[in-house]
Amino acid sequence: xxxxxxxxxxxxxxxxxxxxxxxxxxxxxxxxxxxxxxxxxxxxxxxxxxxxxxxxxxxxxxxxxxxxxxxxxxxxxxxxxxxxxxxxxxxxxxxxxxxxxxxxxxxxxxxxxxxxxxxxxxxxxxxxxxxxxxxxxxxxxxxxxxxxxxxxxxxxxxxxxxxxxxxxxxxxxxxxxxxxxxxxxxxxxxxxxxxxxxxxxxxxxxxxxxxxxxxxxxxxxxxxxxxxxxxxxxxx
Amino acid sequence: xxxxxxxxxxxxxxxxxxxxxxxxxxxxxxxxxxxxxxxxxxxxxxxxxxxxxxxxxxxxxxxxxxxxxxxxxxxxxxxxxxxxxxxxxxxxxxxxxxxxxxxxxxxxxxxxxxxxxxxxxxxxxxxxxxxxxxxxxxxxxxxxxxxxxxxxxxxxxxxxxxxxxxxxxxxxxxxxxxxxxxxxxxxxxxxxxxxxxxxxxxxxxxxxxxxxxxxxxxxxxxxxxxxxxxxxxxxxxxxxxxxxxxxxxxxxxxxxxxxxxxxxxxxxxxxxxxxxxx
Numbered sequence: 001x002x003x004x005x006x007x008x009x010x011x012x013x014x015x016x017x018x019x020x021x022x023x024x025x026x027x028x029x030x031x032x033x034x035x036x037x038x039x040x041x042x043x044x045x046x047x048x049x050x051x052x053x054x055x056x057x058x059x060x061x062x063x064x065x066x067x068x069x070x071x072x073x074x075x076x077x078x079x080x081x082x083x084x085x086x087x088x089x090x091x092x093x094x095x096x097x098x099x100x101x102x103x104x105x106x107x108x109x110x111x112x113x114x115x116x117x118x119x120x121x122x123x124x125x126x127x128x129x130x131x132x133x134x135x136x137x138x139x140x141x142x143x144x145x146x147x148x149x150x151x152x153x154x155x156x157x158x159x160x161x162x163x164x165x166x167x168x169x170x171x172x173x174x175x176x177x178x179x180x181x182x183x184x185x186x187x188x189x190x191x192x193x194x195x196x197x198x199x200x201x202x203x204x205x206x207x208x209x210x211x212x213x214x215x216x217x218x219x220x221x222x223x224x225x226x227x228x229x230x231x232x233x234x235x236x
Numbered sequence: 237x238x239x240x241x242x243x244x245x246x247x248x249x250x251x252x253x254x255x256x257x258x259x260x261x262x263x264x265x266x267x268x269x270x271x272x273x274x275x276x277x278x279x280x281x282x283x284x285x286x287x288x289x290x291x292x293x294x295x296x297x298x299x300x301x302x303x304x305x306x307x308x309x310x311x312x313x314x315x316x317x318x319x320x321x322x323x324x325x326x327x328x329x330x331x332x333x334x335x336x337x338x339x340x341x342x343x344x345x346x347x348x349x350x351x352x353x354x355x356x357x358x359x360x361x362x363x364x365x366x367x368x369x370x371x372x373x374x375x376x377x378x379x380x381x382x383x384x385x386x387x388x389x390x391x392x393x394x395x396x397x398x399x400x401x402x403x404x405x406x407x408x409x410x411x412x413x414x415x416x417x418x419x420x421x422x423x424x425x426x427x428x429x430x431x432x433x434x435x436x437x438x439x440x441x442x443x444x445x446x447x448x449x450x451x452x453x454x455x456x457x458x459x460x461x462x463x464x465x466x467x468x469x470x471x472x473x474x475x476x477x478x479x480x481x482x483x484x485x486x487x488x489x490x491x492x493x494x495x496x497x498x499x500x501x502x503x504x505x506x507x508x509x510x511x512x513x514x
Contacts, residue, residue, distance in 0.1 A: 052396075071399040071400065072399055072402050072404050075401065075402035076402055081400045083396070087394065087396065087397035087400060089393055089394050089397060091389075091393055091508065096390075099383070099386060100387065100403070101401055103387055103402050103403055104402020152401075
């Protein structure tokens with residue numbers, strides 16, 4: 001069953017239309033990726049899911065229509081978002097950043113346990129927990145963004161270009177952890193990426209966007225074999 | 237030497253009051269990123285309400301909802317102008333409702349001064365410093381150890397990211413203004429027994445409070461209170477020992493202090509230097 005499903009989704013900033021009726025779905029427990037170049041509308045797609053931009057069409061989460069609902073309420077449904085630019089609270093400590101991630105969490109259990117859990121995934125954050133978020137390196141801040149989203153105990157994790165500006169080794173490390181979280185905690189993932197090689201290696205289903213439209217979709221393994229994608233996005 | 241100590245003590249006393257107003261300024265700045273020029277008048281108005289209702293200034297959260305919300309994302313100058321507008325409105329409204337005649341305001345502390353050797357401590361002065369320190373400790377604990385306090389700091393710093401954590405940013409800002417106006421009201425009630433209650437009572441004090449907050453650092457609540465004490469003492473000592481200044485030019489000292497701090501240490505003594513990755 002699809003956990004997240006969009007049909008004929010349009011989005012616009014002011015008068016500028018960015019998404020022109022796209023369809024996509026994230027299966028429960030799956031990892032879906034949306035690929036595309038700069039300006040294809042990938043980030044806007046995630047923003048549309050989070051209610052951060054005006055939309056038309058339909059978005060369903062867990063069968064319920066969620067268009068037009070406030071971001072704060074969508075977070076309470078269990079949608080965790082590691083946003084573009086990483087969204088670090090630069091003047092707060094790493095631990096405070098993580099505690100904020102648990103702010104709207106549903107269900108019981110102690111925050112301390114969840115802190116231990118994410119420190120387990122990202123030991124470097126445990127070493128830096130008293131440090132201000134703004135003093136972390138780019139890779140560490142990306143880890144912090146993912147960890148903060150995990151503190152929500154999300155059902156769906158939205159990742160906005162986690163590879164941007166990071167060294168390949170760091171990217172591999174972060175995505176390895178995303179895969180672990182997906183498998184062990186059954187968190188569904190929607191990953192938006194420019195780096196097609198990385199994203200197709202992780203995802204089970206993929207969409208390719210160009211200027212606000214989905215131009216191709218299918219199982220990730222199939223898209224990896226596709227000649228056009230190979231030439232344009234994988235470079236071989 | 238006796239004169240010196242007496243001046244330091246009474247400087248600390250007025251400084252405590254500057255500190256509490258400065259604390260309210262810093263709080264709003266921390267919680268909402270707005271420098272509230274209307275803080276003094278808000279405190280004054282709350283004090284009037286306290287005077288009539290013997291109640292706290294809680295209703296002030298409306299100021300955020302009605303006046304600040306519409307300009308929240310506008311350039312900083314817009315917000316400054318709105319705050320100054322609020323200052324003028326509150327000042328005139330207080331005059332209109334309560335008239336400009338000075339009213340005595342009772343002190344919650346006994347009138348008997350406390351003697352320590354030859355130095356006189358006013359009970360109200362000591363009480364005012366005590367109250368300021370208690371408020372400071374309360375605020376520190378609130379912002380440092382509670383989830384709501386943390387969410388308020390987050391909302392002021394990074395509203396977009398806060399929303400993604402599920403924080404209702406608008407409410408956090410409203411609560412911030414409400415809290416700050418409560419602190420302002422407490423400050424007002426400490427000031428009123430000294431200067432009498434009248435619509436212009438906070439005008440001078442607000443400038444000292446700005447000097448205190450600037451000296452201590454706009455990002456440091458503790459610094460604001462300490463800054464207040466320092467400003468109070470400097471003001472008194474300069475007034476006593478530098479003859480051409482006397483009592484008439486005391487306020488100038490505060491303004492000069494603001495200038496000096498801004499030129500040589502813009503983040504204040506205890507403030508955090510704002511760093512942005514570019």
